[in-house]
Amino acid sequence: MTDQAVTAGGVRRFFGRQRELKALGADIERTGLDTLAGRKAPRARVLLIAGRPGSGRTALAEELVAALGERYPDGVYRARLTEPGGDPVPTARAARGLLQDLGVDEPPGAAEDELTGLVRDALADRRTVLVLDDAVDAEQVDPLIPDNPEALVVAVARGPLTGIPDVRPCTLGGIDPKSAIEMLTTYTGSVRVTVDPQAAETLAEECGGQPAALVLAGGWLAARPKASVADLAKRLRALPGDPLTRAFRLVHESLPAPAARTLRLLCLAPLGRADAHTASALAGCSVSAAATTLTDFVALGLVREGDGGQYEVPAHLVPLLRAELEERDRTAEVQLARARMLERTVRLLQSCRAVTEPEGSAARRNLAGLPRALRFPNVPAAAEWLESRRPVLLASARLAVADGDLDTLARRLVAALVRALAAHRGAEAAAPDLYGLHRLVLDVAERRGLHRERAAALLNLADLDARTGRTREALARYRAALDAGRAANDPYAIGRAMESVGGSYQELGDWQRAGDWYGRALAQRLARDERADQARLYARLGAVHTYAGRYGEALRNWRAAAAGYRRQADLPGYARALSEAARVQEYAGRPQDSLRTCEEAVEWARRAQDVRLQAALQLRLADTLDRLGDPAAARLHRSAAERLLGTDSSAYEIRSAPLED
Incomplete structure (x- = not known):
């Protein structure tokens, strides 16, 4: 715990450390080495509170921050740099957490340097306090220090952070x-x-x-x-x-055997956080019994109560609990408890997603068959649960994959978490989390030699790379996905990968290679008689040939795409393909042919009742008429487009880009 105690009324009180608080306050005002040398301080001042876990380091940091009050009006931001079990938190993960708190969008799959740079940029003009708790070394802290002398960093660590200049540790012993x-x-x-x-x-x-x-x-x-x-x-x-070990052993040995076992198993909880469901699954007891046990642990100082029914095991107790678990509990029983916890998490995630499905759907019928304790009453309640436990759920997925002996459960957990995040947050907002989850799936697939899952994970990761502008990285992953798809003999993965390789080359402006890969993908679709995919690929081939200036080939492909859309009764697709054919005819110096094709496209858009498409095509038609020297007819078509949309017609130009999937 800390230098704080919780009174009967639930109020936390701080004890002692007045000398340390005074020394830290003086350190803030102390003239830095840069100032002494006549230079402006380029970065935030760093205060270091050093001491053993359990010495009250974090409580002192929080008391200091509270005492600073209005001196830092732009808020306090916190990041924990060590897992409860003692493993260092990767700097990239700590940066992601800070970016979320700062309200800064994180590019999915961004590298550590980019993420820490975004953190420093976000703090560059804010008078903030950044609390970096339980830092392992200077390499963790240094990339997060804002380039802003008006900000303050309070670091908590076991000892000195060698490598960060102008830092004097405030070293803690016992309180008076x-x-x-x-x-x-x-x-x-x-x-x-x-x-x-x-x-x-x-x-x-x-x-x-x-x-x-x-x-x-x-x-x-x-x-x-x-x-x-x-x-x-x-x-x-x-x-x-030592004193902490003796006090812990005394309390642990005084517990009834079931409660002591539950306490030991809590060290398996991701991030050291558990709710009644987690404790129930670990101990194999009812949810109500687990809730009562957790409340008893709070009174004994063994866990801290958080928000939303969550409880946290203090980090300094986790190593002691793990030692007791290894000594007293059999490995098979521990693994079974871990499996029960993961299975409960999977079921909660499935319930969380199912509540977003329409009434009467199969998912809602399955939801009704779950025990009441696993059901969410409505979508807002499920979304709140997912958001409040998101860090714990992501940690659950990481731990399940790292375990290595529960890969089937790990894959189910990751799949359920991906679906729940996409359902509640949307694919775009959840993209940074999804990127990490797809990498976990890839780890399991490579470890187990699961070629189909490996191909799917690579395709998902490559899509996110492509969406964030990392085209070359995406291209490498699409090629790897193609190899995995071939190893799995998965036609879908093979075709999807070939088409995506073509899309990557198109994005890079390599029209020759793009056309070659689209052609390979088309050959596969033709062999399998997948007509919708054939039409789309003909359109993509038409687009790259247009970009390359090969108008004859482009026109043949656009006409083939139009024929494919018409066979499928896809009238908007047919009209768009005709419009692109008209564009190619215009580029090829055949304005009369272009005019006739564009008029046909307008008629088909009208039949499809696609008002936006019809208006855009009439604007295209007006441009063609202007170039043919018929401004009066061009004005009529522009007026028709404006009547259709009732807004500025310039916003509805059709661009010669590949059709979206």
Whole structure:
């Protein structure tokens, strides 16, 4: 925990550390090395709070930030740089979290340098405080420091951050005895401390003045009103280890066996966060029993209560819980608990998505068959659950894939999460998350030799690369997807990959290669008699031949596309293909033919009742008539287009671009 304790009314109080707060405040005002050298400070001032986990580092940082108040009016932003289990958080992931808090759109699949650059840009003109909690080293912190001397960075770490200039650590030990006793009193009440003040001092000493140990000791005493402070101090003295380890073991061993097992299993929860569903799945008990157990853990100082029914295991307890889990629980039982947790998450995600489906659909019928605890009452409730647990769900997917022994569950979890995010947030807004999830699918597919899944993941990743302008990266992935599709003998993946390779070359302006790959894709569609795809590919071939100035080939392909659309009774597609054929005829110096083809396209657009398309085609027709020297007829067609749309006709020009899928 921290230098804070939670009173009976739920109010957090801070104890001690006044000397440290004063020193940190003075550090903010201290003249930096750049100023002494006559240079303007190029970056934000960095304050470092160093100490062991459980020493109250984060609480001191938050108390400092609260005390700064109006000096930094543009807000406080936070990023945690170490996972609860001790693994460093990749800087790119920390940057993504900050960008979301800052309201900055993140390009899907962006590299670490680009993401950290976006963070620094967003903070470049803001008077903000950036709290970087539990940093491992300077390499994590340095890329996130704003290039803004008006901002402040408060870093929390175990020790010095060598490599960041002009930083002096504020190193924490235990809090003073008076503050430690005050902290214990918030749990025990004043009577037990007043009747034996010497025992209270001894207990504070046994806890080493460490706030985390004091919280556990206070919770143990609060649960046992008849126990004396002296008795607890004696029990702690008899246990081996450092103060935090002794306090944890005392509390853990005092729990009933089912509760102790649930507590140990909580270290499996992603990001150390669990709700009643997670605890229920891990322990194999009912949701109501899990909720009661979690509430009891809060009173004992073993977990912290968060928003939306979520609970967090303090990071400094996770290594202790893992050690107990390895010692007391069999590996097969732990793996089964992990599998139950992932399966529960999959079912919740399926329910979260199903609630967005229309009434009477198969998904809604399946939803009605789920237990009430797994159902969401409406779409807003499901969306709120998904958004509040999004970081935990993404962490669940990462942990499931990293496990290696639960790949089937991992694939189901990722698929369910992809569908839920797309349903509630939309594919565009969810794209950064989807990029990471598709990479996880790719990891599993490559590990298991699943060629079909590998092809699908590569295609999805390449699509996101292409959408964000990384065309060459997309091209490489499309080619890899083609190889995977061939290995899986998957006609859909093969055709899709070949067409997408052609699209990438088209985006790069390599018309020859684009036409070649579109031709290969078309040959496959012709062999399989896939007529809708044939028409689209004829249109794409017509577009690249038009760009390349090969008007004869372009016209043949546009006419083939038009014939294909007409066979499918796709009247708007037929009209568009005729319009593009008319454009090619005009480029080829055949204005009369272009005029007749364009008039035919207008008529088919009218039959299709596509008002926007009809108006755009009439504008095309007007331009052709102007070039043929008939301005009066051109004016009539422009007036007709304006009547159809009732707005500025210049906004409705048809561009000679490939038809969208």
